[in-house]
Amino acid sequence: MKRDEIIVNLVIIAFFIFMLINSLKLHEIRRFGEMGSGFWPILILSTATLLSIILLVSTLIKYLNEKKKASVEASISKEALVDLKSRRRKFALSVILLLIYVIIMPWIGFVLSTLIYVLAFILALEERRKYVLIISPVLVTALIVIIFAKFIVIPFPRGVGIFAAFSRLIY
């Protein structure tokens, strides 16, 4: 876990430094006697970079201390490894499904994409009860369409071609 933390700290520092370099270009843009567009971002980003470096150093010190103490590295038990794999799989699936939902929505329309997404997401969460799998996607989609498309009239994407024709039947 500590190793992951160090990697994350490095990513954070890289991010802040990258943005800091970009903000330096903004510093030139200002009128006489004024604080330019770059001053505030430079102030914020340089403080953030400094604090992230302090955080990295303190994490590194903790990591090295722990390494010294635990000479025999505790091996992860088999169950914990299976659990970790299952967690990662579910997280990855949830992220991919959300991304697919966002990508396909303009093409196949809000109704169909939501229906498919709800079914796929609860399957990814390991829901296996048949009645839940059949009823809930239809129920959730219907409720959302009634409230948000019919009642609040949000112009959700209808999709293209045949999908648009299908969406028009509903809202």
Added chain:
Amino acid sequence: MLEHYVTAFSTILLPQNLLAMLMGGLWGIIAGALPGISTSMAVVLSIPFTFGMSPITGFTMLVSVYCGGITGGSITAVLFGIPGEPSAVCTVIEGYSLAKQGHAAHALWVFILASAIGGIFSVFVMMAATPVIANFAMRFGPPEYFALTLLGLSVVSGLSGGSVLKGLISCLFGIFLATIGTDGITGVERFTFGTTILLGGISFVTAMVGLLAVSEVLIEAEQPFQEYKGSARYRGLKEEMPRLSEYKENWLTLTKSSVIGTIVGALPGAGATIASFLAYGEAARSSKHPERFGNGAIDGLMATESANNASTGGSMTTLLALGIPGSNTTAMLIAAFMVHGLQPGPLLLTQRPDIVYGIFVAMLLTNIFLVALSVIGVRMFLQLNRLPYSVFSAAIMILCAIGAFGLNNSVDDLYVMFGFGLIGYYMRKFGFPIAPAVLGLVLGNLAELSLRRSLLLSLGNPLILVTRPLSAIMLFFAAVSLIYPLIKQPKALKDVEM
């Protein structure tokens, strides 16, 4: 002033507003009671519902969600020993102990009534204090505003649980996000990298939906599959009605806790969680029976519940009078104000008294409404925990998408939400609190503009920030709020993430 109250009462009593209050209160309690949904998340998820409403109906609903969420968080705390909200941690200690002793119904009564007392007390303080503070704040210049925003940001970074360093980094990240887009003074594009998506800046609602709600669903999605979140049995709500003598005995604790709650709530950046911890600590210190604390102390339960509900009125006072969110949830309300084209702050009271007084009345009625809702609905809320949790998660995700999409009717915002969802997930995983980032995003622009205006006033001399007494005092407290947690952090707060 009286005419404003008469108008506000007659407006709020319109059927559509009462319905909004009912729906908001119900949703707030349900969301608060479910461990996966925090009050701030419930408020963010309700914003899309208000798109089609008039501002006053929308705000009636949102403040009902806010108050309902704080109350609902304690239902699961008492019955299952799971704090639905971080602010209900002390409720678990006392309320759940009572439940285990077979007095769950009694604990429910005590907390429902104590919540109402705290909530109503703070609403009256809010009604009295908002016009006075707003009037006073009219004298604030840019340096005072800068100091005030800095105070809010440093309090939330210092006290948001976990490491202060991570709180600060999270806050600076939020402030950085607020600089993205076109600079209001020079018109220069900042950090847009040639894209049009970022030209108008990052939308608060979209970012908040991602950081708070999407990330929470992703965290929950990793958990092993559960058919339900839990179930509890209790009986005898009628048989265990609290005695009046209990309230008479503890009137001092109730009053003290309500005052603590209101004041802490009003401090920029500190919310219900800190209020409930402080009031609980004070009740334990001054109790005649300190040995009962931890084993179902009625006064402890009263203290924590009246304080966390009293914080709502306090937070709203700071929001309405100064335009500074007193807590994470009121930061979401700022976003809602902007969605409806309003800017909270001292001018709102003179420009739109209908909204401000409407909110006063709505909060007062909501607190009364919530007693009835909690008593009638307790059985139903318990059944809710038996609904399939996976479907809840899916429905929340869809609501997130609607919240992000519905603001500008743009699919691009869905990608922004997705990105922030991932960022929020990793922030939570690695112990970076979300609240400072959200507050940084909301207050970043105000902080920058007021600093730049201050320096224009002083011809570039930064000493203007410390030579004006009010701003100097606020900056001093900002520094204290950052240094104090480094020296001494309340132990319980270390484990709580807000």
